[in-house]
Amino acid sequence: MDTLQNEIEDQFRPINTDFLQAEGDEVFDIYYKSSVFGSQEFVKFASSHPSHQNKVRQLIDSGEYTEFFILQDDLIKYYHQATEQLRTLISDPAIPLLDKTQKLYDVSKDIMKNFFEFSASEKVLHSSEDVMGLMDQCLSEGQARFSTLSQIMNKNYCIYTHSLNVGLYCLVYGINDKMSATDIRSLGLGGMLHDIGKAKMDASLLKKNSSLTKEEMKIIETHPSLGQEIMESMQCYTTSIVRMAGQHHENYKGRGYPNALKGNEISLFARICKVMDVYDNLTTHRPYKKAVTPFEALILMKNQMTDELDPNILGKFIRYMGPGSH
Numbered sequence: 523m524d525t526l527q528n529e530i531e532d533q534f535r536p537i538n539t540d541f542l543q544a545e546g547d548e549v550f551d552i553y554y555k556s557s558v559f560g561s562q563e564f565v566k567f568a569s570s571h572p573s574h575q576n577k578v579r580q581l582i583d584s585g586e587y588t589e590f591f592i593l594q595d596d597l598i599k600y601y602h603q604a605t606e607q608l609r610t611l612i613s614d615p616a617i618p619l620l621d622k623t624q625k626l627y628d629v630s631k632d633i634m635k636n637f638f639e640f641s642a643s644e645k646v647l648h649s650s651e652d653v654m655g656l657m658d659q660c661l662s663e664g665q666a667r668f669s670t671l672s673q674i675m676n677k678n679y680c681i682y683t684h685s686l687n688v689g690l691y692c693l694v695y696g697i698n699d700k701m702s703a704t705d706i707r708s709l710g711l712g713g714m715l716h717d718i719g720k721a722k723m724d725a726s727l728l729k730k731n732s733s734l735t736k737e738e739m740k741i742i743e744t745h746p747s748l749g750q751e752i753m754e755s756m757q758c759y760t761t762s763i764v765r766m767a768g769q770h771h772e773n774y775k776g777r778g779y780p781n782a783l784k785g786n787e788i789s790l791f792a793r794i795c796k797v798m799d800v801y802d803n804l805t806t807h808r809p810y811k812k813a814v815t816p817f818e819a820l821i822l823m824k825n826q827m828t829d830e831l832d833p834n835i836l837g838k839f840i841r842y843m844g845p846g847s848h
C-alpha cells in the first residue's frame with residue numbers, strides 16, 4: 523500500500539453497526555469502502571442522523587458491505603452514542619449480566635485500541651471513563667466476581683486489552699474491598715490508564731515478539747513517568763489516579779522504578795494496581811511466553827514475589843478470587 527493510501531486509511535476507523543440506532547443529536551457521516559479501478563476509496567453514503575436510519579439499515583441488511591467507517595475525528599461522537607445505547611442496555615433486567623459485561627468490554631476495548639494503536643485524541647479516553655462507570659454499575663449490581671471477568675476477557679496480550687483487564691481487576695477488587703463508590707471508580711479508571719505512557723512509545727517496541735534487550739528495557743521503563751506527565755497535562759485526573767500510572771512499577775520492598783519507593787511511600791491504589799498488573803501479565807499469553815493458570819499465578823505471586831507485592835493486598839486478592847467469594 524502506498525503512503526497516500528495509508529494516510530487515507532488512517533483517517534477512517536471501522537465502527538460497530540449495532541450502535542447506529544440511537545437517536546443521537548451528535549451527527550457524523552458514515553462511509554463504506556469501495557474498490558475503484560484497483561484502489562480503495564471511502565464513500566460517504568449517510569449520516570448518523572435519525573432520518574437516515576432506514577438507508578443505513580437497508581445497506582447493512584443487503585449484505586453488500588460488511589464494514590462501515592467514520593472519520594477518526596468523529597470517534598468521540600460515535601462513542602458517545604454507543605455509551606448512551608449501552609446505558610439503556612444495562613438497565614434491561616432481561617439481559618444476562620455476562621452479555622452486558624461482554625458488550626461493555628468490547629466497546630471499551632475498541633476505545634483503548636483507538637487510543638493506543640491509532641493515536642486517537644486523549645479526549646477519547648473520556649468515553650472509556652463513561653464505559654468504566656457503566657461497568658461498575660453493572661458489576662456492583664450483579665455481585666461482581668472475578669470469575670465473571672475471566673469469561674469475557676481477552677487473554678492474548680496486547681497493550682489495550684491488558685490496560686482494560688487491569689482496570690477491571692482493580693474495579694472488582696475495589697467492589698470486593700467495599701470501598702466507597704468514588705474510590706471504586708477511581709481505582710478502575712486508574713487501572714485502565716496505568717500504562718498510558720506506553721502510548722507515546724514506538725509501536726514496534728510494544729509489539730515485539732521476543733524478550734526485550736537492555737536498551738529497549740530502558741526505554742520501556744520510562745513509561746510510568748511519561749504516563750504521569752500525560753495525565754497531569756490533561757488536568758482532569760485526581761492524584762490517586764495519576765499515581766497509579768507513576769508508581770505501578772515500584773516494589774513494595776524498594777528497588778522498583780522510577781523512584782525506588784518503599785511500602786506506604788507507594789500510594790495504596792498503585793500498590794493494588796501492581797498486584798493486578800502482575801496477575802494479568804502472568805495469566806496472559808504472549809508469543810514468547812505461555813500464560814500460567816490463575817491458580818499457578820497466585821502461588822507464584824505469593825511464593826516468589828514477596829519483595830514486589832504488598833502482602834496485605836495480595837492476601838485479600840487471593841481471598842476474593844477464592845470459591846464462594848464475590
Ligand SMILES: [Fe+2]
Nearest residue numbers: 716717745770
Ligand atoms: Fe506498566
Ligand SMILES: [Fe+2]
Nearest residue numbers: 684716717799
Ligand atoms: Fe501494565
